[in-house]
Structure formats: C-alpha cells, structure tokens
Amino acid sequence: MRGCHALFAGALALLLAAAATASEPVHIEFWTMSLKPKFTQYFEALVQRYQAQTPGVELEWVDVPWDVLQTKLTAAIAGGSAPALAQMNVPWAYDYARDGAIRPVDELMGAARSAYTEGALQDVTFLGHVYGFPHYNSVNVLTYNRALFAQAGIDHAPATFLEQLAIAKRIKQRTGQAGFSPALGKIAGVFLEEGLPLIEGGRAVFNSPRHVAFLSELADAYKAGGLLKDKLFSEDNFPASIDAYKAGRLAMMVAPPAALLRVRDDAPDVYAVSDVAPAPVGAAGVVAGGWLFHFAMPRGIQGRQAQEAARFALYLTNAENQLAFSRLAGTFPTAKAAIEDPYFQNMRAGTDVFSKAVATGASRMASVRTLYVAGIPGFEQLNKRLQDAVEGAVIGRRDTQEALDAAAAYWNRRLGAP
Amino acid sequence: MGGARSGLVAWCFLAPALVLLVLFAFWPVLWGGYLAFTEYKIITPPTWVGLRNFEDLLDDPVFFISLRNSLVYLLIVPAIQLAALALAVLVNNRLPGIRLFRAVFYMPVVTSVSVVGIMWGWMYSDQGLINAVLQWMRLIDEPIGWLSDDRIALFALMFVTFWRGLGWYMVMYLAALQAIPGEIEEAARLDGAGAWRRFWKITMPMILPTVLLCSVLSTLGAVKVLEEVLIMTKGGPISSTYTGLYYAYDQGIRAFHFPRALAASLVVSAICVLIAVLNFRLLRPRQP
Numbered sequence: 204m205r206g207c208h209a210l211f212a213g214a215l216a217l218l219l220a221a222a223a224t225a226s227e228p229v230h231i232e233f234w235t236m237s238l239k240p241k242f243t244q245y246f247e248a249l250v251q252r253y254q255a256q257t258p259g260v261e262l263e264w265v266d267v268p269w270d271v272l273q274t275k276l277t278a279a280i281a282g283g284s285a286p287a288l289a290q291m292n293v294p295w296a297y298d299y300a301r302d303g304a305i306r307p308v309d310e311l312m313g314a315a316r317s318a319y320t321e322g323a324l325q326d327v328t329f330l331g332h333v334y335g336f337p338h339y340n341s342v343n344v345l346t347y348n349r350a351l352f353a354q355a356g357i358d359h360a361p362a363t364f365l366e367q368l369a370i371a372k373r374i375k376q377r378t379g380q381a382g383f384s385p386a387l388g389k390i391a392g393v394f395l396e397e398g399l400p401l402i403e404g405g406r407a408v409f410n411s412p413r414h415v416a417f418l419s420e421l422a423d424a425y426k427a428g429g430l431l432k433d434k435l436f437s438e439d440n441f442p443a444s445i446d447a448y449k450a451g452r453l454a455m456m457v458a459p460p461a462a463l464l465r466v467r468d469d470a471p472d473v474y475a476v477s478d479v480a481p482a483p484v485g486a487a488g489v490v491a492g493g494w495l496f497h498f499a500m501p502r503g504i505q506g507r508q509a510q511e512a513a514r515f516a517l518y519l520t521n522a523e524n525q526l527a528f529s530r531l532a533g534t535f536p537t538a539k540a541a542i543e544d545p546y547f548q549n550m551r552a553g554t555d556v557f558s559k560a561v562a563t564g565a566s567r568m569a570s571v572r573t574l575y576v577a578g579i580p581g582f583e584q585l586n587k588r589l590q591d592a593v594e595g596a597v598i599g600r601r602d603t604q605e606a607l608d609a610a611a612a613y614w615n616r617r618l619g620a621p
Numbered sequence: 622m623g624g625a626r627s628g629l630v631a632w633c634f635l636a637p638a639l640v641l642l643v644l645f646a647f648w649p650v651l652w653g654g655y656l657a658f659t660e661y662k663i664i665t666p667p668t669w670v671g672l673r674n675f676e677d678l679l680d681d682p683v684f685f686i687s688l689r690n691s692l693v694y695l696l697i698v699p700a701i702q703l704a705a706l707a708l709a710v711l712v713n714n715r716l717p718g719i720r721l722f723r724a725v726f727y728m729p730v731v732t733s734v735s736v737v738g739i740m741w742g743w744m745y746s747d748q749g750l751i752n753a754v755l756q757w758m759r760l761i762d763e764p765i766g767w768l769s770d771d772r773i774a775l776f777a778l779m780f781v782t783f784w785r786g787l788g789w790y791m792v793m794y795l796a797a798l799q800a801i802p803g804e805i806e807e808a809a810r811l812d813g814a815g816a817w818r819r820f821w822k823i824t825m826p827m828i829l830p831t832v833l834l835c836s837v838l839s840t841l842g843a844v845k846v847l848e849e850v851l852i853m854t855k856g857g858p859i860s861s862t863y864t865g866l867y868y869a870y871d872q873g874i875r876a877f878h879f880p881r882a883l884a885a886s887l888v889v890s891a892i893c894v895l896i897a898v899l900n901f902r903l904l905r906p907r908q909p
Contacts, residue, residue: 274874281663298877304664432769433747436857452748583876587683587860594859600771617680 229511232263232286233519234276236496239266245531253518260511276501280304285501287512288519290338293326293573296499300329305499307332311513318522323537326495326573335497336516337537339528341459342564342571343482343492346466346556350476351454354378360480364397367455367483368420371429374454382424383455384431384444390593391586395574398486401589402579405621407614409589410607418607422597436594449473457482459492460560461533467557479560481567493571495537533561535568542568581617588613657883667880674884683860684885687868690775691892694843694864697779697786701839702832704783705790710820712791713798723795727788734785738852741781742768745853768854771861778849778862785849786842790835797831798824833904840896844889865889 238246250262265286267275273295279285280299291299299305309316309332316324316333323337345360345367352358355377361367364385371382386393391401394409399417401409408414424430431453434443445462447453449470456462460479467474482491498516500509518524522540529536529546536542547565576582592610595601614620657674659667678684712723729737744750745767752764767777801824809819825832847866850856856863856871863871866889873882 273877277663277877302662302664432766435769437855583872583878584677584681591683591859594857598858600859 228259228261229508230261230263231288231508231512231515232265233288233290233498233512233515234272234286235264235266235290236272236292237266237269242528242531245528249519249524253515257514260515262515277304280501280503283503285503287504287508288336288498288500288516290496290498291335293495293497294575294577296327296334296497297329297575297577299499299501300332300334304502305334306502306504306509307334308336308500308513308516309333311500311509312336312517315517318539319520319537320539320542320568322493322568322572323495323497326493327497327499335499336513336520337495337497338520339496339525339532339534340537340568340571341492341494342490342535342567343457344460344560344563345455345457345480345482346448346463346477346560347455347480348448348451348453348473348476349478351378351380351451355454360478361455361483362481364483364485365420368424368429371424371455372427375428378454380451381431381447381453382429383453383457384433384435384440384447385421385457386440387421387593387597388434388436388438388440388590390590391576392574395576396485396487396489396491398488401576402614402618405618407611407618407620410604410611414607415603418593418596418603422599422603425597426599436590457491459533460557460564463557463560464533474556477556479556479563481563487574489574490567490571493573495573497537533557535564535571579618585614585617653883654887656880657887659880661880662877663879670880674880675888677881678884678888683856683863684868686860687863687865687885688888688892690861690863691844691846691865691889693775694779694782694846695840695896697783698836698839698843701783701786701790702835705787705835706794706832708787708791709794709798713795723792726791729785730788730792732785734848735852737781737785738849741784742853745777766858769858771858774854774858774862778846778853781849781853782843782846786839790839793831793835794828797828801827829904833900836904837897837900840900841893844893844896865892 235242235246246264246266250264254260254262272289272291276285276289276291296305300307312333319337323340324333327333327335327337347360351374355370355374357370357373361370367383374380374382394401394414394417397417399409399411399414401407421430425432425435431440431444431447433447434440437443441458441462444453444456445458445465448456449466451470451473463474463477463479466477484490498519500512500516504512520538522536522538522544525536525538526541526544526546528534529541542565547562576586579585588610592601592606596603596606656667658669658671660670660673661667708726712719712726746752747764747766747769749767751767752761755761756764765773768774805823805827806819809823814822845866846864847870850862850864850867851870854862856867865885869882869885869889871882872878872885
C-alpha cells in the first residue's frame, strides 16, 4: 500500500513538473539584419500581434547591423547563446550549414514549404536539406536617364550586357557622361551571370578565349570612359553608382527598384527623366540582383523552442506579412500568394517610374536566384587573385590573357588541379 | 620584514592593473599566438596544423605586397618628424595668435579617423576638391585617380597619415622644447653662439630622448597603419594599398580566416619589434 502511495506521489510530481514546464513561456529571440529604425514599427506591431494570438511565447526582436552580424552570430553560436532565429543571406547560410552551425528545418517547415517560391527554396537548400525560412528577395531593374539617351541618339534600353557596354561608350562619346557602373568588385558573380564558368573538372578555366574576349570588351569600354571610374572595383559600388546617377553623371543604373525612391526623394529632376526596363540578362539566363534573405535556426535550438521558433518563422514569412514588408521596403516577397497579390498587378498598370520598376521586377521573380560561389576551398584568397587580375586587365595595366593565365595557374596550384 | 611587507603592498597596488593586463593583453596574445598554428573556425575546436598558415602566407602574393607597402610607409617617418619638429620650433615663439595656430595644427589629431577618411575620400575623388583646383588652374586635363590609380594610391594614403599625425608629434616636440631651461640658451647666446649652432649643440641633444620616442612611435604607427586603408581604399586598387595590418584584418574580419590573420599579425609584430630595437640602437643618446 505504501508502495502505491509512493508511486502515486512520484507520478503526481512528474505531472506537475511537466505542467509547469509546459506553462512556462518559451523565449524566442530573433535577429534581423540592419532593419532598424526604418522597420521598427513594422516589427514591433508584428511581435505584439503574434504574442497576443500565441500565449506562452515570449518574443525578443534584436536588430544587428549587417557588418557585425556574422561575427556576433558566430560568437553566439560558439558560446551557446545563439538566438532561435537569425536573418542572413544565402552565402553565409551555406558556410554555416557546411560547418554545422545551423540546423535543417525541413521537418519543422512541413507542408508549409509549398507556400514559398521554388527558387527561394532552392536558394536555401544545402546538402539536400532546407536550412531556412525564405523572407524577402531582391531583383535588379535597369533605370536609365532618358535625357542622356536622347542626347546620345539611343532609343531603346539594352537587352544584354554587351549591348549595355556599347551604349555606355556611345553615351560617353556623345554626352561626356559615363554609361554605367558594373559590379566588377564581384567579378566571379559577373562571370557566372554571363555563363562564363570559373572551374570545370577541378581546373580553373577563366582564362579561356571567351573570358578574355569578355574582359577585352570591358577594358575597351573603360578606356572609352563608358564606365564610371569611382569605386568601380569596390565590393560595393552601389553608393558611388547612385550618387552619380542622381547627379546626372551616369546614364544607366542596374539596381533594385527601391533605389528609385532615393532618386525620387533626392533628385526629382533626374527622376522626372528616368525610365526603367528589365535588367540585361546574361547567357546564364538568371536575372541579376537576386539576393535572398531568410531566417535560419542555429544549432542547439531543439525541442519545444525549435517548434515554437519555426511556428513564428512561418508567421513572420507568411504571405500577408511578406506583402506588408515588401510594400514598405520596396523589396520582393518569396511567398507565392504575396507575389500574386493585386498590389503587384496594380503596379503594372501604374505610370509612375517606381511602380513600373516594381512591376518589372515582380514579373521576373520566377527566374531570380542568388548567385554565389560555393564549395571552393580557400575561395577568398583565390578570388582576390582573380579580382586583381581582372582589375589590372580592365584598366589596361596588364595584358588580359597574361593576367588571367597567371591567376588561373595560381588557382590550379592551390586547388591541386589535375 | 618591512621590505617583504612593502613588497606585498606594492603587489596589491599593482594587482588590479596586472589582472586586467593578463586578461585583456597577455592572454589574448598567447591564445592568438597558439591559434596561428591551428585550423580554427570559432564554431569548431582548433586543431594543430604546425606552420601551414605561415606557408599559406608565403604562397600569397598579396601578403608580400602588404609587407612591402608597410615598409614603403616608413618613408613618412623622417618626413613627419622633420615637419613636426620644424612646426614645433615655429609655434614655440611668443607671437600674437600663436595658440590658435597650435590648436589648428592639432585639430586633425582629435578628429575621428572615420571623418578624416570620408573627408579625404571626397577630396581625392574624381569630382573632388583637389582635382577641381588642379583643373581650374589648368594643370591637368583629366582628373587624377588619387585613390583609383594603383601607382599613386599608397602615396595619397601616406599623405593623409602624415596630415593626421603632424599635430601630435608637434605637441610632443613643443613640450620637449619648452622643457629646455632658458638660461642655457641665454648663456650660449652670450658666448656668441648663433641660432643654428644653438639648435644643434643645445636644443637637439636635449630633445634627443623625445626624438627617439617620436621616431619609435611613428615607425610603429607606420608599420601598423590600418584605418586609412580600411576607410578609403580597402586595399585597392589592384591590392596596391594593402598594408601588413590591413591584410591581417582582411583575412580575419572579412574572409573569416582567423588563423591566417593571426599568423600575419605575428609577422607584423615581429617586424615592429625589430624596427623598435633598431630605432633604440640608432637613436639612443650616448653617455659622454
């Protein structure tokens, strides 16, 4: 009888303990990347709504500047104090997934995966698993100065990169202004967009005649003054590019539609003579400017916390919230229902340049992918060598073939190529 | 007994500073030194790889460019020392408004390096003040790419370092000049020594310890230059403005390759120690 009492007391204690654990609120800390203060109201309202409809969950929003997020997150993961969700871009997620610092979320996502676009899901699929909840994406459009085009006698926007180079040279010749500023600080991405491979069969192949011909075109445009020289080879040449466009010193700008809002606010006279067209598509057929942001779940987030974090991530990235965010930010959603929303349809009918830009971008979301180089050991060092070779060749300091041959030889030696 | 007690008291006073030094200086240096010989990604434990990170450095041409540029940067040491000394001699005079001049020359020292970098970035740009003035004076037809031409970008950065540091060394020399007793100068003047002779026979020997200090500081500062590169050129164009410390920063903070960054830092530290020793040997005041 005494044994029965003890058993009953033990079971009761376990039940109470379990009930206490279940009733304890789950703390979900989530990090976003550089979204304060512009989106403070959006996130605070979203957090309030979610907490009101989900008792037992305590949310904590932390916004981290983009340039320190990776360092802080890495240290937090190593120290066992990582947030339940962290917003990041695809290349970072790939590195974290490879090192086992974030966990797959396939099971947690479940049937909800069908809500996202296939391209976005493919972007966050590494090693056969989905590693994140897709949030917003970006896509470039071509914004051009109609006045400079008319002055140069050009009546159509370029459809390819090479055509854009030809137009840039003509604009310089006829107007004295630069044509555009390609992202030469990310030459690996430019090559990939143009369907020019970096490696084949374990060997560097970027010294092929096609690569040399492509760089020769760039060098020619540079020499003719068709390319904006300020920060041309910087990793991020967008600030210099938009400054020049706003000042009327640049005829074309390949950037996300949100850039037009800055032109509208800072340089209404230039905005008034601006028009947009689809960004030139390279031989790879991928629309430039795809850069997916998503929420990843660090390793060590398990059990009930993982389940609640996933539920919140699905809410955060559902069509309704993504659409609201896109309307505020001028970005593009990755939830299918949000893309099909009348908001984007109405944009197509709009006459304003920004509306036209958003509609142009939205119409190409299906072919947007985040392009980056993965799986090459020591890529940073190798890329630096390629980057220097390209810069030397484009500005005419080195012979193109020689520069690329030397860089390819360096790659092959480092890669132990056959 | 008294000696032992006073020793204990001294250690007690030293302890707080020593603990902080051990925690925030010695321990990171030792741990960082160890990590330079490992493969380490923060989220995985370090594994010993011997000299592999140093071999990687030897295989990277950018590292050699960085070291060469750090040595080229040393050219500003004599320039900045001579200019600061000359300036200190000038502002050591009792002239109307001299305090204002001293403040103006010191202003770049107290200005944030970010502001300095952005300001000089604008001045050096194609549409910047320097090119505009040169074009207005019809000295050039096309803008000079001060920061985009690999042949001159490093020198443009060196000038900014020179501009930033001039006021600091001027103040140090000024303090040394004002510490020279007036009666010695007076006696030399009465004995018929001219200004040039007084400078070389009295002033220079008496400020030599300051010259040594300033030389060591500016030499180490030149070898360790980082901020100007980080803000203005990020090592470009064509890696022509990489310096030893910027290379370490780039490897660690941008490329996330901490062991290689630490290996590069060790090499830069060794160069700093070597140069400091040379400075002491060459400039140490000799006993008569």
